[in-house]
């Protein structure tokens with residue numbers, strides 16, 4: 001595979017007008033500085049708490065880069081545009097940080113609505129939800145620790161299971177697949193227990209439900225081996241979204257504060273090695289898995305294409321998908337979709353105030369010297385040059 005593939009900025013930015021490219025250039029130029037991102041996120045949270053009218057600024061600057069709309073109707077316009085480039089979409093009504101039963105019910109209703117909208121459009125094969133949008137973090141944590149649940153916990157768990165089950169039932173009924181986002185390592189085992197229980201029920205011939213595996217965690221290859229053995233025993237067909245992982249700082253801080261072994265690989269090189277080993281493992285065992293690879297890393301994307309070729313797996317094999325987040329790494333998404341691979345963009349939508357934690361995570365991921373920003377900036381500048389216009 002030619003390593004020049006991702007240099008094709010004409011295709012990567014075909015949907016971007018000069019003005020929207022200028023806006024992206026401005027955004028990536030400021031979020032490349034970690035200090036600005038840190039300060040900005042503190043101010044953003046403070047201003048919203050004080051109910052200062054900052055929503056329009058956040059919407060214009062960050063939201064429009066990383067989210068596709070305030071509601072599903074707006075999101076569908078992006079779905080349509082992407083479909084012209086052989087790109088499918090994952091619709092995500094994005095809320096997080098909720099802690100009341102009422103908000104879990106609201107999130108559940110919105111997820112069902114998203115599943116129904118997805119079913120009306122062949123270009124939306126997947127939807128997604130975040131476990132802590134449907135149930136409390138404390139509950140997942142208790143399950144993860146194997147603690148005995150009291151009566152209140154038990155009734156909470158019953159409601160969480162009902163919400164999960166009703167989402168999966170709707171997916172089965174409407175023919176839409178669903179991804180379950182991963183959370184922090186100390187609650188994830190609680191999520192895994194629940195998701196596996198439902199995989200037994202719904203992932204019989206094929207995967208309807210995809211669980212997420214974060215490869216920055218040292219021990220995750222073992223988890224993939226466990227899933228392989230479940231698949232070989234015909235307990236269920238594991239659906240897997242593999243990612244590197246988005247909560248590194250939080251994970252390291254907690255491990256240090258509570259004095260346990262840091263669960264994250266000791267450096268980026270080790271995470272990359274773990275992630276790429278997982279790719280090899282999954283491609284080699286593809287007949288036992290349904291896989292989505294969520295990454296903006298160009299080397300891993302080249303590696304995956306290469307592994308598929310070496311293992312004689314067709315580019316459009318329905319069991320393997322590439323995925324990138326909206327607003328990031330279009331050079332990967334557009335160029336590999338153009339070669340006929342299965343690629344989808346994850347499209348978050350929702351009220352601006354509700355997606356703030358997501359926007360902050362995206363800004364943080366793009367900051368730092370080795371972060372994504374410099375690559376995005378280089379590509380945008382290259383495209384300005386190609387269009388022969390000034391940035």
Ligand SMILES: Cc1cc2nc3c(=O)[nH]c(=O)nc-3n(C[C@H](O)[C@H](O)[C@H](O)COP(=O)(O)OP(=O)(O)OC[C@H]3O[C@@H](n4cnc5c(N)ncnc54)[C@H](O)[C@@H]3O)c2cc1C
Nearest residue numbers: 181182243244245246267268271294295296297323324325
């Ligand atoms: C479609 C999609 C869905 C996603 N869903 C989830 C999800 O459900 N849960 C979730 O947690 N994340 C999710 N992510 C985010 C993902 O985990 C990564 O944070 C993000 O994609 C950046 O990693 P990368 O593979 O793109 O590549 P890169 O930019 O090459 O890698 C950056 C990542 O490497 C790791 N890393 C960086 N520095 C170090 C270091 N010093 N030591 C060890 N590791 C390091 C971190 O995981 C960091 O995020 C998703 C991403 C995509 C594209």
